[in-house]
Each structure stands twice: as structure tokens, then as C-alpha cells.
Amino acid sequence: MERVVQILRALLRRALGENEREPPALVDVAIESAAEPRLWVEFSNGYRTSAPLLPEDCFSFCERHSAWDLVSLRRALLTEARFAYARMLQEQADMRERRRRAWVTEQMSRLGRGLARSLRPRREALRFAGFGGRTYLDEGRSEAHERGMRLLKENLSPAQLQQYHKYGYFEVVGGRSGKRYRIRHGRSMNIDQLDKNGRRICGWCFFPEGNLVTGDVMLAQKQALELFELEALKIANKMW
Amino acid sequence: MGVQIVMDRSGDTRHEFDTADARSVALAEKRFRELTGKGFRAVALAKDGGSGKLLGRFDPQEEQTLFIPQLQGG
Numbered sequence: 458m459e460r461v462v463q464i465l466r467a468l469l470r471r472a473l474g475e476n477e478r479e480p481p482a483l484v485d486v487a488i489e490s491a492a493e494p495r496l497w498v499e500f501s502n503g504y505r506t507s508a509p510l511l512p513e514d515c516f517s518f519c520e521r522h523s524a525w526d527l528v529s530l531r532r533a534l535l536t537e538a539r540f541a542y543a544r545m546l547q548e549q550a551d552m553r554e555r556r557r558r559a560w561v562t563e564q565m566s567r568l569g570r571g572l573a574r575s576l577r578p579r580r581e582a583l584r585f586a587g588f589g590g591r592t593y594l595d596e597g598r599s600e601a602h603e604r605g606m607r608l609l610k611e612n613l614s615p616a617q618l619q620q621y622h623k624y625g626y627f628e629v630v631g632g633r634s635g636k637r638y639r640i641r642h643g644r645s646m647n648i649d650q651l652d653k654n655g656r657r658i659c660g661w662c663f664f665p666e667g668n669l670v671t672g673d674v675m676l677a678q679k680q681a682l683e684l685f686e687l688e689a690l691k692i693a694n695k696m697w
Numbered sequence: 698m699g700v701q702i703v704m705d706r707s708g709d710t711r712h713e714f715d716t717a718d719a720r721s722v723a724l725a726e727k728r729f730r731e732l733t734g735k736g737f738r739a740v741a742l743a744k745d746g747g748s749g750k751l752l753g754r755f756d757p758q759e760e761q762t763l764f765i766p767q768l769q770g771g
Contacts, residue, residue: 612746617746663768663769684749
């Protein structure tokens with residue numbers, strides 16, 4: 458590549474770098490013939506930039522374009538500059554698009570990771586079908602857990618107990634509203650509100666303070682819905 | 698005999714009291730007030746696992762009273 462073209466492109470890159478947000482249009486190229494000649498490039502927003510230019514920088518370019526006077530050299534350089542500048546603008550636009558796509562992809566994958574984390578079943582709520590019943594990962598974890606489960610089972614109605622053994626949840630009727638709720642084995646995000654056909658309408662999340670064991674939490678949720686439903690739901694977070 | 702069941706990290710703690718013993722009943726009443734003062738809800742448990750009864754005041758005649766810590770949203 459001719460030296461003058463390299464200088465020209467460097468000037469164009471400088472202009473683009475300094476006006477990255479709104480690249481101006483290229484207006485003119487000028488050669489300042491003074492004691493120390495300079496090549497100037499001018500843009501539509503008034504931005505001008507220059508670099509020293511030696512006669513030997515131009516020889517091969519002048520030869521290629523048969524431009525042996527300043528006017529024809531300027532005209533040839535302007536054509537060259539327009540072509541190069543258009544390509545640079547295109548490259549810049551392509552890079553922006555690539556960055557935007559990479560950003561969107563990153564955001565989507567972050568969102569996906571977050572969703573996957575929030576949908577991942579909690580350890581204490583994982584259950585496996587056992588022999589004739591259900592077993593949970595938190596079963597047998599501690600004496601406290603056993604005591605909590607015993608207290609829960611002692612205070613479930615026969616129908617609720619049967620349901621719990623069979624499906625891992627039991628249903629409760631709201632003491633104030635008469636609405637149906639399903640309390641699943643778990644300590645949080647384990648309450649579903651059901652419609653008359655038993656379909657989930659929404660979820661509720663509330664539990665007693667103090668990091669209690671699963672059985673205690675489920676019993677507290679049952680008692681709360683049966684005895685002080687509205688107050689409990691006022692505290693609870695609703696989940697769709 | 699009556700029993701007060703307090704939910705805690707150990708599962709639950711049970712405090713039995715003799716309904717015929719005035720001192721024991723007074724102690725149970727004191728515990729009731731302390732716990733409800735801290736925000737616990739007192740529930741008289743039904744025998745068949747049915748709906749219990751929310752207690753606003755101490756009742757020595759209730760056989761089993763469950764104390765549920767304050768609720769929080771998750």
C-alpha cells in the first residue's frame with residue numbers, strides 16, 4: 458500500500474475514534490503546501506485532522522493515478538478516502554452489531570442460568586418413590602426432623618395424612634375464604650392455591666421464623682391457613 | 698394434664714403442666730403470655746387432626762396448645 462494511503466487511513470481512523478458515537482461524513486481532503494506540507498481531512502461536523510506529508514510519500518500513488526498536479530492528486534486522494542472511509546464505517550457498524558448480539562446472548566444465558574437455578578428443586582423437597590410410600594432426601598437427617606414430622610402427622614386429619622403419604626402433599630381449606638390450598642412437602646414456596654377443579658391458580662410462600670424443620674413448617678402453614686388465613690396471606694408472597 | 702408444644706429448631710419442646718396444681722397452671726400461663734408476647738400464635742390442637750382453635754388467652758382446660766412462631770413471607 459502506498460505511504461500516502463496509509464497516512465490517509467490513519468487520519469480517517471483517528472476521526473472515527475474521536476467521533477465514535479456519531480461518525481461524521483467525510484467532506485474533503487486537502488494538501489497544505491507549505492514549508493512542511495500536510496495532508497488534511499475535513500468532516501461534516503467541522504472536525505479536521507492532519508499529518509505531515511512528504512513528496513516521496515506520494516510518488517507511487519501519483520504514478521498509479523497519473524496525478525501530477527495538486528488538484529488531480531487531491532481529487533484522487535478524496536476518492537480513495539471516500540472508499541476507505543465507507544469501508545471503515547461498515548466495519549464499525551458490523552462490530553457494533555456483533556457486540557450487541559454478544560451482549561444479548563450473554564444476557565439471555567444469564568437469565569437462563571438464573572431461571573434454571575430458581576426452578577431447580579430444593580434439596581429438602583426432592584422426593585423419590587419408595588417401597589409403598591415416599592421417601593425424602595431430608596428424611597432421617599436429624600432427630601429434630603423426625604420430631605417435626607411426627608408432630609405434623611399427629612395433627613393431620615386422616616384424609617390429609619393419606620393424601621400426604623400417597624402424593625407428598627395434603628390439602629387444606631382456608632378457614633376464612635373456604636379456598637383450597639395444597640401444602641407440598643417442603644419448607645418454602647410449597648403452597649399452591651387451587652381452583653374448584655384442583656388446578657393451581659397461584660402459589661404462596663410463608664413460613665414460621667426460626668429456621669424450623671420441615672414438619673413444623675408444614676404444620677404451621679396448615680394451622681395458619683385454617684385459623685388465620687387472611688393474616689397469613691397478607692404476610693405471604695404470592696407467586697404466579 | 699395439659700401440654701404446651703413450642704415449635705423450635707429441635708423440632709418442638711414440650712412443657713407439661715398439671716391442671717389440678719395451681720402453681721403448675723400459673724407457670725403455664727406465664728409461659729403462654731411470654732410466648733404470645735414474643736409473637737407466637739397459640740393454637741389449641743384438635744384431637745382428630747382437624748382445625749384447631751386460635752387462643753387469645755390462656756385456657757388450662759385445653760389439653761394441647763401449639764405455639765407457632767411469627768410468620769414471615771418467603
